[in-house]
Amino acid sequence: QTVTGIDQEGRRVEAAIVHERPLTLFLNGQEIVTMMTIGDYPDYLAIGYLLNQNMLRADDEIVAVEHDEDLQLVIVRTARATDYEAKLKKKVRTSGCAQGTVFGDLMESFSSVRLDTDGVSFWVESVEDLLATLTVPRRAKDRERVVRLRAIQRGVRAD
Template sequence: MSQTNAAFSLVKTRAEVPLTIEVTAVNEHGEPEQKFIACERPLTVYLNWRPIVTLMTLGAKAESLALGYLKNQGFISDVTQLQSVIVDWDTNSAAIVTSEQITDLDEKLSEKTVTTGCGQGTVYGGLMQGIDDIHLPKQTLKQSTLYQLLKNISAYNETYKHAGAVHGCGLCHNDTITAFVEDVGRHNAVDTLAGDMWLSGEPGGDKIFYTTGRLTSEMVIKVAKMGIPVLLSRSGVTQMGLELAQKLGITMIARAKGRHFLVYNGAENLQFDVNQ
């Protein structure tokens, strides 16, 4: 168990579990092959000893995942009031204790929505809380920087390369990846990065958020709450995701792989400086 380097006192574990296991599969020739598969385990998140949700997760950085989830859902908002974040894989639990006054918890828990995508997630009414007050800075991105970033990202996705069946999300500054997380659901990966940013007080205005998953309404809202103005994906977009990106002023770039990409919103923020 360790103390964070934050200015406030917070007890925070660093519980670790294997991310992949080796199994035997039989190929199309009837021959056995040793393969690695991604792990998936339940993690029940407790807030002041009250169960909030059970997330299906790979298990990497579970403390940050639990914090980012509660922050993004609007259950907690004051990082200085956090007292402890304890993950126990023997009981598959993450217990967050805060001295922050938690209001309308019953109401938030009653407004539950199951999200789209693999590793189904659950969101509550608090996810939409405060989005009208979000004002994101403009960030100009060069086409050449985007190409270099996509090239650099190819060095990540370690679990995916090893075993498949996971999504990855990255926090980027220009063409540098400053943090990268993989999980069985894209929503878990973004919540984990959100938790890390929240604890460290890292600003998002100069960042690009990369994901291997679809750009849904949930992804757009969470990235906006992180203060990040550019959202980049190798996958597609949904109608509600695009509408929210337009409302919030997020530059939305999708289908980005190799030298191909599509800017669905914010094309005026991209400098086309590469001769095709």
């Protein structure tokens, strides 16, 4: 999105900005979080967030994902009944530019994670190649958008 403003010398200027908007996520009728997003792929964002917070399990059957753009919400419904009232009471603010939030037991679960390093070796370049593969959008339209957003972000962020 482009906005018009006045620079330090009083001249009218146009600047490209990333326009974020709130999106409220519900899981089986329970409000989970309101997050800021640029609005792309809200259904994938919702499912990814729930997986990341251990609110969806790998074996969960997702029966519906509903996105209402006017109400700015996504509702994810699963076959399994869920109740995360206790988990949502404990919030941990993470560092970084996004000032993220994780809920409840997620931080405690980190201490039990162990990486089996027997026989594991790799080159840094292979990790970089993998990351590049994972972050490059599949469709030309998406690639162009990401390039524009990254160019804009570099003016505001340190990465």
